[in-house]
Each structure stands twice: as C-alpha cells, then as structure tokens.
Amino acid sequence: MQPFATQCRVEVRQIKSRVNRFSFELFTLISLFVVLFKMMKILVGLALIGMAASECRVPIKHYKTMNCNAIGGIVSECPTRFDCPSITQHDKSKCYFNGKTYELSAQIPNELVTPFCSAQCYCRSASPFAQFRCVHVDCAEFFSAINYDDCIRTYKPNSCCSSGTVCGKERKKLAKCVVNGDEYLAGQRMYPSSNKCLTCICHEGFSEANITSDPNCYEPTCGFELFYAKQAYNGGIPVYRDNKCCPWEWRMPKDTDKLVEKSGSRLSSDPALQCKYGKLAMNIGDTLVSEESNGFTYTCTCAIPPLAQCVMSKNAPL
Incomplete structure (x- = not known):
C-alpha cells in the first residue's frame, strides 16, 4: 500500500504543478491580451487623428483647435463624430485656447499669440462666459512703405x-x-x-x-478662441472659405433657418450623432437651406457632430 500511496502523492503533485503552470500561462496570455488591446486602442486613436488630419475632406480644423477627440470612422476616412469637452463641459469661469484651459487672470505665453499680432492675452470675466483680452501689436512695416520692385x-x-x-x-x-x-x-x-x-x-x-x-x-494655430469665443462656444458653427484652413467666420442660429433632411433620414436616437444648431436637431447628412450674402453662397451641413459646418463659395460673376 505504501508504494501506491507514494505514487498517488507524486501524481497529485504533478497534477498540481501542471495546473499551476497552466494558470500562470493563462494569466500571462490574458495580461498580454490586455496590453495588446490597450495598444490597439492607442493605435486606432492615433490612426483616426492622422486620418482626420490628412484624408478627411470635411473641414475639421475647428475640432483640432478645440482639442476634441476623434471617435469612430474605422470604415471611413472621416471620424464618425468628435467628443469636445470644451463645448459639452464648458466652464463659464474659464477660458480655452488651443487645447488648454486658463483660469481667470491667467495669461497665454506671448509666443503662442504672436502669430495673431497679439500680446499679453489674459482670461477675464465676461458675459456670457469668460473670454480673452489681448493687446494688439502694430508692426513697424505697418507704418512704412518699401519699393517692392527692389525690396522684399x-x-x-x-x-x-x-x-x-x-x-x-x-x-x-x-x-x-x-x-x-x-x-x-x-x-x-x-x-x-x-x-x-x-x-x-x-x-x-x-x-x-x-x-x-x-x-x-x-501649420498655424487658428485664433478664433481668442477673438470669436462668444460665437464658437455659444451655439455658433464654423464657416470655411474654399481655400482657407481655419474658419473664416462663425454663423449664429437664425429664426429663419430651415432644415433640408437627407432623403430617408430619421432622427437619430443617439444625441451624440446629431448636430444641435439653435432649435434644430440635424442628423448626419442634413443641410440648411442655402443662402446668399455679399456675393457668396453658404452651404451648411451636419457632416461630423457635434457641430454642423458651413462652406462659403464665391458666386460666379454675372
């Protein structure tokens, strides 16, 4: 009986050893899978940002300026939507510029606002929310002419x-x-x-x-958060010119705005997939009735929520 008992104990130890080894290998595989999954999420996020920056034909520079996060778009060159905390979680007692938040009285480093011929931009309390106030810089060349045939x-x-x-x-x-x-x-x-x-x-x-x-x-930074924050963060939507990178102006909602729904479109049950503009809830693909002003035609579309975007095209001469 003793040899048999000894053999059983040996086999039990072997089984425990195998179970422990299997558990360790399983834990290692699970840990590796978790790491790979996290890396995949990071790579997908980077790919979306790169995709949005280099391939998407919908104007999205305003989202990049606001430091919004691209979401979705795996089967498309454009993200499905953007998550923009500076819009959805806007703190009225703070200012926002190029992805950073500034407390009241805080100043943007001058080197960041120099391209806008500005200096000493600081966050101040205002209505309906805090905004920047800057000093305008006048360059010497503004006051002196040169002979452009001989000088540059x-x-x-x-x-x-x-x-x-x-x-x-x-x-x-x-x-x-x-x-x-x-x-x-x-x-x-x-x-x-x-x-x-x-x-x-x-x-x-x-x-x-x-x-x-x-x-x-x-790639220059867009300056609308310095000069048009009241429009950008108060229900306005960006207006792009055909050949410009940054928004040219911002369009505020009007009582006369009319919606042209995309054929077969139904109101999305997911608010994150809608563009809110004034009293209108626009599905992806919906547009506003085009309007003309000062020789331009304005075409506004909900292409990538949460903001609709407009393009102003110069009318052909009569």
Whole structure:
C-alpha cells in the first residue's frame, strides 16, 4: 500500500504543478491580451487623428483647435463624430485656447499669440462666459512703405512682424522657390495650394514635394478662441472659405433657418450623432437651406457632430 500511496502523492503533485503552470500561462496570455488591446486602442486613436488630419475632406480644423477627440470612422476616412469637452463641459469661469484651459487672470505665453499680432492675452470675466483680452501689436512695416520692385520683407515661422528687409544687390543673391507656379525669394511666406493648412518660408533647397517634412513649413494655430469665443462656444458653427484652413467666420442660429433632411433620414436616437444648431436637431447628412450674402453662397451641413459646418463659395460673376 505504501508504494501506491507514494505514487498517488507524486501524481497529485504533478497534477498540481501542471495546473499551476497552466494558470500562470493563462494569466500571462490574458495580461498580454490586455496590453495588446490597450495598444490597439492607442493605435486606432492615433490612426483616426492622422486620418482626420490628412484624408478627411470635411473641414475639421475647428475640432483640432478645440482639442476634441476623434471617435469612430474605422470604415471611413472621416471620424464618425468628435467628443469636445470644451463645448459639452464648458466652464463659464474659464477660458480655452488651443487645447488648454486658463483660469481667470491667467495669461497665454506671448509666443503662442504672436502669430495673431497679439500680446499679453489674459482670461477675464465676461458675459456670457469668460473670454480673452489681448493687446494688439502694430508692426513697424505697418507704418512704412518699401519699393517692392527692389525690396522684399522677410519672415520667420509663426511670426507676425517681418524680421527684416532685403533690397538691391543683396536681394538678387537670395535663393528662389517656386510654389503654385509663383516665384518667391528666401524669407518670404508661401502658401502651397497642395496643403491649405501649411505656411512655408522660402529657403535654399526648398522643394514643394517635401513640404510636410520641411521644418520651415508649419501649420498655424487658428485664433478664433481668442477673438470669436462668444460665437464658437455659444451655439455658433464654423464657416470655411474654399481655400482657407481655419474658419473664416462663425454663423449664429437664425429664426429663419430651415432644415433640408437627407432623403430617408430619421432622427437619430443617439444625441451624440446629431448636430444641435439653435432649435434644430440635424442628423448626419442634413443641410440648411442655402443662402446668399455679399456675393457668396453658404452651404451648411451636419457632416461630423457635434457641430454642423458651413462652406462659403464665391458666386460666379454675372
């Protein structure tokens, strides 16, 4: 009996060892799966942001400026919607700029507002909510003329005022760049039509084919949170011009606004998939009746909630 009992104990220990090893391997696999799942979520989020920035043809620069989070869009080049805490959870006693929140009296670093010819922008109490107040910067060139046949003004990235003037023989020595078929000289600003959200500074060795990796090409920040916060965060929707990256203006709701529902559209049961505009609840694909003003036609659509967006197109001359 003793050998049999000993054999049983040995087999039991072996079984326990196998169970423990299996449990450890299972735990390791589960942990690995959790890590991979988290990495997948991060990669999908990054892919959505990159997708939204480079492929989506719907104007979304306002969402990027507001630091909104892209959601959905796996089977489309555009996100399904954006989550925008600065809109849905807006604190009326705080100011918002380029993804950051500022307390009352807090000041934006001057280097961040220099491109808007502004300085000393601070958050102050206002109605209906806190807004920024800035000092306007007047550049020296605003008050002095130059002979553009013989001179050029030069600029540095993200600047308001020019960094200098080059004339005569020195001007002829400057490197040349070609963008959109137009010729520029080193130091001049250029606006490639191939990417309307980039501004480039001409320099020696510039190639329009490499603008996305050129350190002298940059994507300017939109300044509407400095100057149009009352519209942007109070029910307005962005209005884009055909060839501009940032919203050109903001459209506020009107009592005369009329909705054109997308054919076969039914009101979504998910408020997150609707654009709220004044008294209207717009489904994705719904538009407002187009209107004309000052030689432009305004077309407004709920394409990517939570905000509808408009495009203003210049009318053909009569």
